[in-house]
Amino acid sequence: xxxxxxxxxxxxxxxxxxxxxxxxxxxxxxxxxxxxxxxxxxxxxxxxxxxxxxxxxxxxxxxxxxxxxxxxxxxxxxxxxxxxxxxxxxxxxxxxxxxxxxxxxxxxxxxxxxxxxxxxxxxxxxxxxxxxxxxxxxxxxxxxxxxxxxxxxxxxxxxxxxxxxxxxxxxxxxxxxxxxxxxxxxxxxxxxxxxxxxxxxxxxxxxxxxxxxxxxxxxxxxxxxxxxxxxxxxxxxxxxxxxxxxxxxxxxxxxxxxxxxxxxxxxxxxxxxxxxxxxxxxxxxxxxxxxxxxxxxxxxxxxxxxxxxxxxxxxxxxxxxxxxxxxxxxxxxxxxxxxxxxxxxxxxxxxxxxxxxxxxxxxxxxxxxxxxxxxxxxxxxxxxxxxxxxxxxxxxxxxxxxxxxxxxxxxxxxxxxxxxxxxxxxxxxxxxxxxxxxxxxxxxxxxxxxxxxxxxxxxxxxxxxxxxxxxxxxxxxxxxxxxxxxxxxxxxxxxxxxxxxxxxxxxxxxx
Amino acid sequence: xxxxxxxxxxxxxxxxxxxxxxxxxxxxxxxxxxxxxxxxxxxxxxxxxxxxxxxxxxxxxxxxxxxxxxxxxxxxxxxxxxxxxxxxxxxxxxxxxxxxxxxxxxxxxxxxxxxxxxxxxxxxxxxxxxxxxxxxxxxxxxxxxxxxxxxxxxxxxxxxxxxxxxxxxxxxxxxxxxxxxxxxxxxxxxxxxxxxxxxxxxxxxxxxxxxxxxxxxxxxxxxxxxxxxxxxxxxxxxxxxxxxxxxxxxxxxxxxxxxxxxxxxxxxxxxxxxxxxxxxxxxxxxxxxxxxxxxxxxxxxxxxx
Numbered sequence: 001x002x003x004x005x006x007x008x009x010x011x012x013x014x015x016x017x018x019x020x021x022x023x024x025x026x027x028x029x030x031x032x033x034x035x036x037x038x039x040x041x042x043x044x045x046x047x048x049x050x051x052x053x054x055x056x057x058x059x060x061x062x063x064x065x066x067x068x069x070x071x072x073x074x075x076x077x078x079x080x081x082x083x084x085x086x087x088x089x090x091x092x093x094x095x096x097x098x099x100x101x102x103x104x105x106x107x108x109x110x111x112x113x114x115x116x117x118x119x120x121x122x123x124x125x126x127x128x129x130x131x132x133x134x135x136x137x138x139x140x141x142x143x144x145x146x147x148x149x150x151x152x153x154x155x156x157x158x159x160x161x162x163x164x165x166x167x168x169x170x171x172x173x174x175x176x177x178x179x180x181x182x183x184x185x186x187x188x189x190x191x192x193x194x195x196x197x198x199x200x201x202x203x204x205x206x207x208x209x210x211x212x213x214x215x216x217x218x219x220x221x222x223x224x225x226x227x228x229x230x231x232x233x234x235x236x237x238x239x240x241x242x243x244x245x246x247x248x249x250x251x252x253x254x255x256x257x258x259x260x261x262x263x264x265x266x267x268x269x270x271x272x273x274x275x276x277x278x279x280x281x282x283x284x285x286x287x288x289x290x291x292x293x294x295x296x297x298x299x300x301x302x303x304x305x306x307x308x309x310x311x312x313x314x315x316x317x318x319x320x321x322x323x324x325x326x327x328x329x330x331x332x333x334x335x336x337x338x339x340x341x342x343x344x345x346x347x348x349x350x351x352x353x354x355x356x357x358x359x360x361x362x363x364x365x366x367x368x369x370x371x372x373x374x375x376x377x378x379x380x381x382x383x384x385x386x387x388x389x390x391x392x393x394x395x396x397x398x399x400x401x402x403x404x405x406x407x408x409x410x411x412x413x414x415x416x417x418x419x420x421x422x423x424x425x426x427x428x429x430x431x432x433x434x435x436x437x438x439x440x441x442x443x444x445x446x447x448x449x450x451x452x453x454x455x456x457x458x459x460x461x462x463x464x465x466x467x468x469x470x471x472x473x474x475x476x477x478x479x480x481x482x483x484x485x486x487x488x489x490x491x492x493x494x495x496x497x498x499x500x501x502x503x504x505x506x507x508x509x510x511x
Numbered sequence: 512x513x514x515x516x517x518x519x520x521x522x523x524x525x526x527x528x529x530x531x532x533x534x535x536x537x538x539x540x541x542x543x544x545x546x547x548x549x550x551x552x553x554x555x556x557x558x559x560x561x562x563x564x565x566x567x568x569x570x571x572x573x574x575x576x577x578x579x580x581x582x583x584x585x586x587x588x589x590x591x592x593x594x595x596x597x598x599x600x601x602x603x604x605x606x607x608x609x610x611x612x613x614x615x616x617x618x619x620x621x622x623x624x625x626x627x628x629x630x631x632x633x634x635x636x637x638x639x640x641x642x643x644x645x646x647x648x649x650x651x652x653x654x655x656x657x658x659x660x661x662x663x664x665x666x667x668x669x670x671x672x673x674x675x676x677x678x679x680x681x682x683x684x685x686x687x688x689x690x691x692x693x694x695x696x697x698x699x700x701x702x703x704x705x706x707x708x709x710x711x712x713x714x715x716x717x718x719x720x721x722x723x724x725x726x727x728x729x730x731x732x733x734x735x736x737x738x739x740x741x742x743x744x745x746x747x748x749x750x751x752x753x754x755x756x757x758x759x760x761x762x763x764x765x766x767x768x769x770x771x772x773x774x775x776x777x778x779x780x781x782x783x784x785x786x787x788x789x790x791x792x793x794x795x796x797x798x799x800x801x802x803x804x805x806x807x808x809x810x811x812x813x814x815x816x
Contacts, residue, residue: 106684106686106690106691107684108679109684110805115676119677119680119687120673120692120693122673122676125672125674127672129670
């Protein structure tokens with residue numbers, strides 16, 4: 001399972017000088033009230049690989065989308081070669097020499113590699129397939145990208161498709177190449193080859209920006225690391241001088257306690273969730289139980305198997321037999337007999353998508369997960385549901401306090417309160433909360449936390465979060481997940497727990 | 512035997528020609544990602560426009576071009592609805608057929624039974640002297656000879672020109688085409704327009720060469736056959752030729768059978784070419800690689816943001 005990255009025996013070439021190819025100056029981007037990027041300053045040099053390290057939602061993609069011309073900054077500007085530039089679309093950026101390899105490939109499946117690379121760049125009305133193939137083969141060889149230019153895209157692996165995307169940028173002579181989480185789709189072998197290609201490109205004077213949340217990769221690959229947290233540059237480090245991965249992890253996730261809440265542990269009651277030897281779907285031998293009145297936090301850097309765990313528990317994905325028991329029933333039996341009340345409630349990360357219907361009002365969104373008491377055979381009693389929705393709006397202080405408001409008109413905090421109100425109304429016995437306070441302001445976070453602690457009266461809570469503080473404030477125990485395995489189960493009461501979580505998140509187990 | 516087969520095959524080529532034009536037209540449109548079910552309506556209007564133009568000016572060639580332009584204008588209507596207004600392609604295409612057929616009947620009734628100068632058959636120099644093949648392929652009107660060149664041009668355009676590649680990319684994955692700096696909206700209008708022109712030529716053939724007289728219901732479902740043949744052809748011009756001549760062959764055969772005074776009911780015989788097309792389509796679909804269709808066929812390009 002453990003994969004060794006190629007060792008980095010390289011010193012970035014000096015011949016390209018110390019003049020930044022691109023400078024981001026005070027770049028700020030807001031989406032509504034959320035500040036995605038807060039006065040970012042960053043210099044990118046030719047011939048060097050700059051890694052942008054940060055959690056999901058830290059603002060990495062927003063920042064690079066501004067550089068690639070997809071978004072316009074609200075404040076600040078971009079300088080290329082000392083001159084201020086402004087892009088109105090990605091074509092402008094491409095012409096200025098900035099290209100981005102997105103996670104989602106922009107390739108025409110039925111066409112060949114050569115046709116895709118040269119699409120829109122053929123240079124003449126009549127084209128000669130053989131000559132196109134030769135042209136593409138030439139660049140591929142220059143940069144050590146192994147690919148058959150005559151192959152059709154639909155025959156290629158993900159790694160090969162990525163190479164085609166890279167070739168597209170190289171053919172357009174892009175000088176700054178941005179890679180958005182490029183290894184997410186690659187096998188370890190392909191990752192190694194990608195790294196070698198990236199080094200080769202840097203040696204030829206290209207600037208590489210590598211976006212990732214995977215520590216080892218970044219340390220193995222980059223010449224410079226910039227850490228992004230909550231939309232700000234937290235700091236820049238030289239990978240050669242990194243003393244501990246744990247320290248890097250902590251800087252990425254953040255450690256300062258922003259908010260505190262009073263929590264008195266409750267006497268745990270009956271078991272509500274048991275996960276037993278759960279292996280598969282990217283998970284490995286996961287074991288834990290949650291009892292009534294208890295909060296268990298699963299923390300980890302995003303992408304370490306949290307999603308599979310949640311989806312399996314919430315019935316979105318089928319786990320192997322006899323691995324998950326909810327309310328003391330086997331998974332299959334529990335979901336076969338699922339009821340509206342006294343059941344399982346899921347509070348997803350994706351509030352305006354998985355949790356709610358954005359173009360429907362609050363009454364419809366309430367009815368989404370419970371119809372008990374509001375239905376007579378096939379008929380819905382909307383009037384009764386509306387009265388109840390009004391009640392909940394008042395009780396949870398949802399604004400605007402109108403049942404006719406559409407989900408999309410609510411702010412993140414109010415939407416989360418709506419989801420909580422709906423789910424708590426069902427009086428669940430198990431609550432699965434995924435990043436419940438992500439993107440919320442302080443007061444909304446406090447409100448959500450308060451509710452999650454109150455709910456222990458009736459249920460057990462599985463809290464999956466990347467926010468260490470949230471875990472420490474709410475949970476009785478913290479399970480640290482890394483590459484699909486629970487590396488440690490730490491009681492929050494212990495004094496040394498906060499210090500032990502960071503190293504475990506970075507994969508340093510404590511044998 | 513040869514005296515029976517050769518005229519039948521020659522009639523096959525003639526019956527297949529209008530369907531060939533229409534099939535290639537629809538194929539061109541679909542290559543760009545737009546499904547146009549209005550072929551039947553476009554053919555009707557084009558047949559009428561061609562007839563009236565030839566009748567008024569006395570020039571069959573002007574009539575032929577007018578048919579193409581009429582098809583292109585009808586197709587542009589479909590383009591505006593689907594490409595600019597993001598309307599549903601199926602609904603718009605069906606509406607276009609209803610509009611075209613209805614309009615033709617409304618405008619064409621006064622001309623029923625009238626004759627216009629059309630295209631006459633002539634032996635193509637040299638080539639018509641080839642034994643057997645010369646009689647089958649090279650003793651037709653000029654439009655048949657035009658129809659021989661178009662599949663080759665079609666193939667060349669999509670394989671050997673950057674514009675053809677751009678249209679293919681637009682039909683497969685318009686977002687990728689846009690990312691490569693192309694303009695998918697314009698490319699789709701181009702595909703719809705050129706495709707409409709070719710369909711229009713098929714319509715013009717019906718009134719100027721197939722018959723020289725005007726009558727109602729001239730297209731007689733050939734537009735629908737063209738839509739089906741595009742699927743049969745796996746979006747390849749070579750197979751479109753096979754499909755069109757297959758339809759033409761059965762059409763010619765049943766006409767001859769009717770003329771020979773058989774007892775079989777004529778309505779049953781008339782049905783034959785259409786029924787056969789459906790059967791062939793079903794078999795090719797079984798054998799088929801469903802992945803041959805342009806991936807973005809029938810889906811509109813939603814503006815970003």
